[in-house]
Amino acid sequence: MKKISTFLVAATATLYFNNAYAQETPQDSAKVSSIDQIVITGNSNPKKKIESSTAISTFSAKEIQKQNPISAAALLQRVPGFAVETSGGEVGNNLFARGIPSAGAYEFVQVQEDGLPVFEDGALQFANADNFFRVDNSVSRLEALRGGSGSIYANNSPGGLINFITREGTNDFRGTAKLETSTYGLMRTDINLGGALVKDKLFFNVGGFYRVDDGIRKTGFKANNGGQIRMNLKYVFDKGYVKVYYKKLDDRNTFFLPIPLVQNGDKLKGFGGFDPNYGTYSYRAISQLNIPQAGGGFFSRNLEDGIHPKVDVLGAEFKYDLGNNFSVLNKTRYTNINMNYTGIFPAGGPKLASKYATDAVKDGGLGMSDYQYSLVSNGTVVNPEYVQKLGFWAIDKQMNNFVNDLQFNYKFDKGNVTAGFYKSNWKSQQYWNWSNILTTATDRPELLNLVNPSLSPSDTGYSKTYNGVMDMTFLQRNTQTQGSLNDLYVNLDYNVTDALSLNGGIRYSHDYYKGNFANTTTSNLNNSGLTTDGTHSFLTTTADDNMSVLGNKFTYWNYNIDKVSFTLAANYKINRENAVYARFSNGFRSPNEEAYYNYFSNPTPDKPLKSVSTNQLEVGYKYYSRTFDLAVIPFYSSLKNLSFTDVFSDGRSENIFANTENFGVELEGYARLFNNLLEVTFNGTIQNPKYKNLEAGSLLEGNTVRRMPKIYFNISPAVNITKSWRAYVSMNYYGKRFQDELNVQTLPSFTEFGAGMSYQLGKIRFAVDGTNIFNTIGITEGDPRAGSPTGDGIIMARPIMGAAARASITLDF
Numbered sequence: 094m095k096k097i098s099t100f101l102v103a104a105t106a107t108l109y110f111n112n113a114y115a116q117e118t119p120q121d122s123a124k125v126s127s128i129d130q131i132v133i134t135g136n137s138n139p140k141k142k143i144e145s146s147t148a149i150s151t152f153s154a155k156e157i158q159k160q161n162p163i164s165a166a167a168l169l170q171r172v173p174g175f176a177v178e179t180s181g182g183e184v185g186n187n188l189f190a191r192g193i194p195s196a197g198a199y200e201f202v203q204v205q206e207d208g209l210p211v212f213e214d215g216a217l218q219f220a221n222a223d224n225f226f227r228v229d230n231s232v233s234r235l236e237a238l239r240g241g242s243g244s245i246y247a248n249n250s251p252g253g254l255i256n257f258i259t260r261e262g263t264n265d266f267r268g269t270a271k272l273e274t275s276t277y278g279l280m281r282t283d284i285n286l287g288g289a290l291v292k293d294k295l296f297f298n299v300g301g302f303y304r305v306d307d308g309i310r311k312t313g314f315k316a317n318n319g320g321q322i323r324m325n326l327k328y329v330f331d332k333g334y335v336k337v338y339y340k341k342l343d344d345r346n347t348f349f350l351p352i353p354l355v356q357n358g359d360k361l362k363g364f365g366g367f368d369p370n371y372g373t374y375s376y377r378a379i380s381q382l383n384i385p386q387a388g389g390g391f392f393s394r395n396l397e398d399g400i401h402p403k404v405d406v407l408g409a410e411f412k413y414d415l416g417n418n419f420s421v422l423n424k425t426r427y428t429n430i431n432m433n434y435t436g437i438f439p440a441g442g443p444k445l446a447s448k449y450a451t452d453a454v455k456d457g458g459l460g461m462s463d464y465q466y467s468l469v470s471n472g473t474v475v476n477p478e479y480v481q482k483l484g485f486w487a488i489d490k491q492m493n494n495f496v497n498d499l500q501f502n503y504k505f506d507k508g509n510v511t512a513g514f515y516k517s518n519w520k521s522q523q524y525w526n527w528s529n530i531l532t533t534a535t536d537r538p539e540l541l542n543l544v545n546p547s548l549s550p551s552d553t554g555y556s557k558t559y560n561g562v563m564d565m566t567f568l569q570r571n572t573q574t575q576g577s578l579n580d581l582y583v584n585l586d587y588n589v590t591d592a593l594s595l596n597g598g599i600r601y602s603h604d605y606y607k608g609n610f611a612n613t614t615t616s617n618l619n620n621s622g623l624t625t626d627g628t629h630s631f632l633t634t635t636a637d638d639n640m641s642v643l644g645n646k647f648t649y650w651n652y653n654i655d656k657v658s659f660t661l662a663a664n665y666k667i668n669r670e671n672a673v674y675a676r677f678s679n680g681f682r683s684p685n686e687e688a689y690y691n692y693f694s695n696p697t698p699d700k701p702l703k704s705v706s707t708n709q710l711e712v713g714y715k716y717y718s719r720t721f722d723l724a725v726i727p728f729y730s731s732l733k734n735l736s737f738t739d740v741f742s743d744g745r746s747e748n749i750f751a752n753t754e755n756f757g758v759e760l761e762g763y764a765r766l767f768n769n770l771l772e773v774t775f776n777g778t779i780q781n782p783k784y785k786n787l788e789a790g791s792l793l794e795g796n797t798v799r800r801m802p803k804i805y806f807n808i809s810p811a812v813n814i815t816k817s818w819r820a821y822v823s824m825n826y827y828g829k830r831f832q833d834e835l836n837v838q839t840l841p842s843f844t845e846f847g848a849g850m851s852y853q854l855g856k857i858r859f860a861v862d863g864t865n866i867f868n869t870i871g872i873t874e875g876d877p878r879a880g881s882p883t884g885d886g887i888i889m890a891r892p893i894m895g896a897a898a899r900a901s902i903t904l905d906f
Contacts, residue, residue: 129141130142130151130717132145132147132149132151132236133208133236133256133258134149134205134208134236134237134238134246134254134256135147135149135238135241135242135243135245135246135254136242136586137502137509137510137511137584137585137586137598138502138504138509138511138586140586142715142717143666143669143670143672143715143717144594144664144666144672145664146241146594146596146662146663146664146674146675146676147238147241147242147662147674147676148174148238148239148240148241148711148713148724148726148728148759149236149237149238149239149241150171150172150173150236150237150761150776151234151235151236151237152168152171152234152235152237153233153234154230154232154233154234154260157228157232157234157235158858158903159811159819159821159851161849161860161862161899161901162228163179163183163864163899164179164182164183164184164186164223164228165186165223165226165227165228166178166179166181166186166187166188166223167179168228168235169188169237169255170807170825171774171776171807172237172239172776173239173724173726173759173760173761173776173777173778173806174190174191174239174240174253174726174728174757174759174778175188175189175190175202175237175239175253176188176189176190176192176778176801176802176805176827177189178197178800178873178874178891179873179893179894180349180872180873180874180891180892180893180894181348181349181350181891182308182316182317182346182347182348182349182894183317183346184221184223184224184344184346184348184400185221185223185224185346185348185400186221186223187199187221187873187874188202189201189252189800189801190202190239190240190252190253191239191240191252191253191709191728191730191755191757191780192730192753192755192757192780192782192798192801193251193252193707193730193732193735193753193755193782194735194737194753194782194798194799194800194801195216195735195737196216196685196687196737196738196739196747196877197216197221197739197877198215198216198217198220198221198222199215199216199221199222199223199255200215200216200249200682200685201249201250201251201252201253201682201705201707202215202243202250202252202253202254202255203215203222203243203247203248203249203250203253203254203255204222204223204226204255204257205247205254205255205256205257206226206256206257206258206259206340206406207256207257207258207259207338207408207410207424208256208424208498209408209424209426209496209498210247210248210494210496210517211225211226211428212225212428212430212492212494212519213248213494213496213517213519213576213578214249214519214521214576214685214686215249216685216686217490217492217521217574217685217686218488218523218686218687218740219434219488219490219523220430220432220434220490220492220521224400224402224432225342225402225404225428225430226257226342227302227321227342227344228257229283229285229300229301229302229321229323230269230271230283230284230285230300230302231259231260231285231298231299231300231301231323232257232258232259232260233258233259233260233261234258235255235256235257235258236254236256236258237253237254237255237256238253238254238255238256239252239253239728239759240252240253240676240678240709240711240728240730241253241660241662241676241678241709241711242584242596242598242660242662242676242678243678243680244600244658244660244678244679244680244681244707245582245584245598245599245600245658245659245660245678246582246584246598246600248515248517248578248580248602248604248683249681249682249683250680251658251678251680251681251682251705251707251709259298259323259325259338260285260287260298260300261287261296261298261325261327261336262287262288262289262296262297262298262325262327263287263288263289263296264288264289264292264293264296265288265289266286266287266288266289267286267287267288267905267906268284268285268286268287268905268906269283269284269285269903269904269905270282270283270284270285270903270904271283271284271901271902271903271904272901272902273899273900273901273902274899274900274901275306275897275898275899275900276897276898276899277306277307277308277309277897278305278306278307279304279305279306279307279899280304280305280306281302281303281304281305281306282302282303282304283300283301283302284300284301284302285298285299285300285301286298286299286300287299287300293329294328294329294330295326295327295328295329296326296327296328296329297324297325297326297327298324298325299322299323299324299325300322300323300324301320301321301322301323302320302321303319303320304317304318304319304320305317305318305319306318308347309371309894309895309897310347310349310371310372310373310375310894310895311368311371311372311373311376311536311537312347312373312375312376312377312397313376313377313378313380313537314377314380314397315397316346316347316399317344317345317346317347317399318344318345319342319343319344319345319346319401320342320343320344321340321341321342321343321344322340322341323338323339323340323341324338324339324340325337325338325339326338332413332414333411333412333413333414333420334410334411334412335409335410335411335412336409336410336411337407337408337409337410338406338407338408338409338410339405339406339407339408340404340405340406341404341405341406342402342403342404343402343403343404344401344402345397345398345399345400345401346399346400346401347373347375347399347400348375348399348400348434348436349373349375349891350374350375350436350437350438350439350891351439351874351875351876351889351890351891352364352367352369352372352373352374352439352536352889352890352891352892353367353442353443353481353534353887353888353889354367354369354870354872354887354888354889354890354892355886355887355888356839356841356884356885356886356888356890357885358839358841358885359829359839359841359842360841361841361870361872361890362870363870364443364534364887365478365479366479366533366534366535366536367534367535367536368536368895369870369892369895370865370868370870370892370894370895370896371536371895372535372536372537373536374437374439374481374483374532374536374538375396375436375437376536376537376538377397378470378537378538378539378540379396379437379483379485379530379532379538379539379540379561380395380396380397381393381394381395381396382394382395382396382485382487382528382530382562384528384559384560384562384565384566385565385618385621385623386566386640387566387616387617387618387621387637387640387641387642388616388642388643392487392526392566394435394485394487394526395435396435396436396437396485398433398435399434399435399436400432400433400434400435400436401432401433401434401435402430402431402432403430403431403432404428404429404430405428405429405430406426406427406428406429407426407427408424408425408426408427409424409425409426410422410423410424410425411423411424418503418504418505419501419502419503420501420502420504421499421500421501421502422499422500422501422502423497423498423499423500424496424497424498425495425496425497425498426494426495426496426497427493427494427495428492428493428494428495428496429492429493430490430491430492430493431490431491431492432489432490432491432492433487433488433489434486434487434488434489434490435485435486435487435488436486437483437484437485437486438483438484438486438742438878439481439482439483439484439742439876439878439879439889440482440483440484440529440742440743440878441457441482441742441876441879441889442481442876442879442887442888442889443479443480443481443534443887444457444479444480444481444482444534445478445479446466446476446477446478446479446480447464449480450464450543451464459543459557461545461557462545462547463545463546463547464543464544464545464546465543465544465545465546466480466541466542466543467541467542467544468539468540468541468542469539469540469541469542469560469561470539470540475533475541477533477534477541478534479533479534480531480532480533480534480541481531481532481533481534481538482529482530482531482563483529483530483531483532483538484527484528484529484530484742484878485527485528485529485530485562486525486527487525487526487527488523488524488525489523489524490521490522490523491520491521491522491523492519492520492521492522493519493520494517494518494519494520495517495518495519496515496516496517496518496519497515497516497517498513498514498515498516499513499514499515500512500513500514501513507587507588507589508585508586508587508588508594509585509586510583510584510585510586511583511584511585512581512582512583512584513581513582513583514579514580514581515578515579515580515581515582516578516579516580517576517577517578518575518576518577518578519575519576520573520574520575520576521573521574521575521686522572522573523570523571523572523573524569524570524571525568525569525570525571526566526568526569527566527567527568527569527744528562528563528564528565528566528567529562529563529564529567530561530562530563531543531557531558531561531562531563532561540560540561541558541561542556542558542560542561543556543557543558543563544556544557544558545557550629550633551629551633552633553632553633554633554634554635555629555633555634556625556633556634556635556636557634557635557636558634558636559625559631559634559636559637562636563636564636564639565618565636565637565640566640566641567639567640567641567743567744568641568744569613569641569642569643570610570611570613570690571610571611571643572608572609572610572611572690573608573609573610574606574607574608574686574689575606575607575608576604576605576606577604577605577606578602578604578605579602579603579604579605580600580601580602580603580604581600581601581603582598582599582600582601583598583599584596584597584598585597585598591666592665592666592667593663593664593665593666594663594664594665594666595661595662595663595664596660596661596662596663596664596676597659597660597661597662598659598660599657599658599659599660600657600658600659601655601656601657602654602655602656602657602658602681603654603655604653604654604656604683605651605652605653605654606651606652606653606654606683606684606689607649607650607651607652608649608650608651608689608693609647609648609649609650610647610648610690610693610694611643611644611645611646611647612644612646612647612648613641613642613643613644614641614642614644615639615640615641615642616640616642617631617637617638617639617640618631618637618640619631619632619637648693648694650689650693652684652689652702654683654704656681656704658678658679658680658681659678659679660676660677660678660679661676661677661678662674662675662676662677663675663676670716670717670718671714671715671716672714672715672716673712673713673714673715674712674713674715675710675711675712675713676709676710676711676712677708677709677710678707678708678709679706679707679708679709680706680707680709681704681705681706681707682704682705682707683704684702684703684704684705684736685736685738687738687740687746688702688736688738688748689702690746691738691746691748700750703734704734705732705733705734705735705736706732706733706734707730707731707732707733708730708731709728709729709730709731710728710729710730711726711727711728711729712726712727712728713725713726713727714726719765720764720765720766721762721763721764721765722761722762722763722764723761723762723763724759724760724761724762725758725759725760726758726759726760726761727756727757727758728755728756728757728758728759729754729755729756729757730753730754730755731752731753731754731755731785732752732753732754733752734750734752735750735751735752735753736748736749736750737749737750737751739877739878740878741878741879742878742879751784751785751786751834752784752785752786753782753783753784753785753798754782754783754785755780755781755782755783755798756780756781757778757779757780757781757782758778758779758780759776759777759778760775760776760777760778760779760806761775761776761777762774762775762776763775769813770812770813771810771811771812771813772810772811772812772813773808773809773810773811774807774808774809774811775806775807775808775809776806776807777804777805777806777807777808778804778805778806779803779804780801780803780804781797781803782797782798782801782803783795783796783797783798784796784797784798784834793834793835796831796834796835796836797830797831797836799830799831799832799833799834799836800830800831800832800840800873800874801830802827802828802829802830802842803828803829804826804828805825805826805827805828806825806826807823807824807825807826808823808824809821809822809823809824810822816853817852817853817854818850818851818852819850819851819852819853820848820849820850820851821848821849821850822846822847822848823846823847823848824844824845824846825844825845825846825847826842826843826844827842827843827844827845827871827873828842829841829842832874832875832876832877833875837884838875838884838888839884840872840873840874840875840890841872843869843870843871843872843893844869844871845864845865845869845871845893846865846866846867846869847862847863847864847865847866848862848863848866849861849862849863856904856905856906857902857903857904857905858901858902858903858904858905859900859901859902860900860901860902860903861898861899861900861901862898862899862901863896863897863898863899864894864896864897864898865893865894865895865896865897866896867896868895868896869893870892871892871893872890872891872892872893873891873892873893874890874891875888875889875890875891876888876889876890876891
């Protein structure tokens with residue numbers, strides 16, 4: 094603690110003399126301005142929040158600073174209607190909008206930067222949208238739209254739009270600089286600068302961060318290491334503006350997956366030898382993989398590289414007043430991504446070492462007559478109580494996306510009409526190489542070899558492993574998916590009276606998808622001439638008996654979509670502070686990447702490949718004042734042809750379909766009480782998502798949709814002790830869920846508490862933020878890759894991170 098204090102004092106002195114400070118726009122003011130706040134996401138033109146017939150939540154830069162979220166997903170937990178799982182770490186998390194189930198990622202929402210997608214499809218395999226986006230001080234504000242007009246302004250987004258709006262320069266030179274440390278070895282620097290190169294004409298902004306930390310879960314290596322830089326240049330002229338921008342992201346993050354726990358009904362505790370709050374199978378001692386391939390050469394991988402995207406983004410934006418109330422706006426962007434993805438995925442749960450070795454194969458064992466375990470590191474013979482089979486999954490993805498959104502707007506006395514053409518070309522080329530390893534079932538696992546000591550080391554089948562690898566390259570994939578999207582859209586706003594406004598929108602999607610994948614065969618290394626240890630051939634081990642080999646034949650496929658999405662809404666402004674609205678929307682989600690692979694690798698006429706269609710109805714009441722905000726939004730949604738495409742630990746895909754129905758209500762509020770002494774923010778969702786017509790069987794009719802809580806909410810009171818001192822606590826409640834469609838395995842409800850304090854000394858802000866301060870064991874998912882769960886006992890699940898604290902110093906000037 095003394096070292097941290099010394100560091101903070103030194104950092105303060107350093108920051109005080111640096112020429113950087115925080116840019117503040119009119120939108121950055123605190124919640125007191127909600128009544129006048131302008132929103133742009135999901136609307137044809139900027140309009141006041143109270144006049145927008147949408148369910149939309151907004152967060153200014155100052156609000157984001159107060160929350161100091163550890164990840165983009167943590168920030169989105171503050172949005173009602175979004176059930177967010179944050180247990181994966183900084184990236185790779187899952188978001189479910191309004192009870193819409195999926196295999197994970199951001200499948201039914203689109204994550205945007207400045208109104209264009211971070212990547213066109215936010216739920217490609219192992220490419221969650223938050224892999225390619227980071228929240229830093231270059232973000233001006235966040236606008237999060239649920240349902241509503243999402244399907245009119247973006248593709249594959251019937252659940253909503255998440256739009257991060259970046260800072261731009263103003264006539265005043267401003268900036269911010271921040272240093273942050275933590276209880277888990279964090280060292281992070283954020284900086285943002287903005288101003289005018291030519292007053293009233295040419296503006297710039299540049300910002301970014303660099304960060305390194307050990308991770309809250311103990312990996313034995315640097316769990317997160319990397320950063321981002323973002324810059325833009327904007328030229329304003331009499332009839333419009335032109336802006337160009339560039340972003341570079343090069344970051345490496347460890348992805349955390351299920352660990353063993355012991356469950357008894359709604360009670361959870363740690364599995365013996367495993368710390369549920371800080372333990373992980375992703376550990377330094379098992380981080381290296383180096384194995385020969387049946388087709389020649391070696392495959393090498395380092396777990397410490399984790400999820401490692403290298404992202405380059407180049408974009409431009411142009412707006413021009415054509416006269417006679419006509420204007421044109423064009424946004425264009427090119428994104429290139431190269432990502433290495435390496436993670437440890439459990440292949441089932443821990444097993445008693447003796448039973449795993451000797452049980453019959455049909456019972457999940459290896460059928461050995463005798464067995465002996467030893468450590469790969471030094472050869473020492475050991476007798477572990479439990480062993481764990483782990484998937485060492487390596488994926489390489491090369492992705493690119495060119496997008497252009499051209500729109501024309503015409504304003505008339507009673508409203509405006511916007512018409513546009515959206516074009517997007519994207520490609521995802523990926524290679525998979527998966528192996529299984531054998532380790533101790535502990536949170537600092539060690540690689541194990543397993544042999545039959547009754548045999549000679551030169552006998553066939555003597556060993557079940559090769560340097561701890563049980564199944565060498567049991568799965569390979571080489572696939573490519575491409576999309577060509579060609580969409581026309583029209584949106585109309587019409588003011589019937591000063592109080593009553595109508596909105597209608599329609600989007601025609603004429604989209605093409607195509608791809609290919611290499612066919613595979615199996616082989617082994619028995620006749621390769623290679624040895625397992627410099628002496629014995631691969632006949633002595635079974636680890637290579639079922640190796641995947643990529644063939645030179647490819648399967649080619651294509652799939653076309655012609656769909657119309659539409660929305661109708663009305664907003665009635667009762668007075669300056671009160672409004673009600675209603676909206677109906679119809680949208681769709683095209684098949685995802687795994688669905689294409691599943692269908693075209695094994696076409697089944699009775700299960701045609703279809704888009705997911707959605708219908709949503711919502712009504713809402715909004716109240717905004719200087720001291721109190723409230724939004725109450727009941728909603729209904731139904732989905733047809735929803736596909737479930739979790740990839741199991743053996744490489745198979747789940748590949749089932751269902752319809753769902755959900756009734757719910759979203760609540761969002763803010764209060765400033767007792768002459769600004771007390772502030773309270775609140776958001777919550779109550780819902781009842783159910784399965785309908787699940788193909789797996791009528792017994793599932795009416796079951797609760799998996800992984801969906803019926804109630805979840807966040808409440809965060811803050812006390813402004815003085816004008817400088819501020820303290821807060823937060824409570825995040827996540828209700829009971831079920832891991833599976835059968836509703837067999839319960840995921841118990843949990844409550845996570847956070848707390849923090851800040852002090853403003855002139856232009857310097859000191860802050861301390863604590864997360865999960867009571868070390869709650871809260872699981873967000875079981876093990877979706879394990880197939881049918883068994884209920885109580887030893888389970889595999891992914892808990893939230895253990896208690897951690899961060900300290901930061903921010904200088905604005």
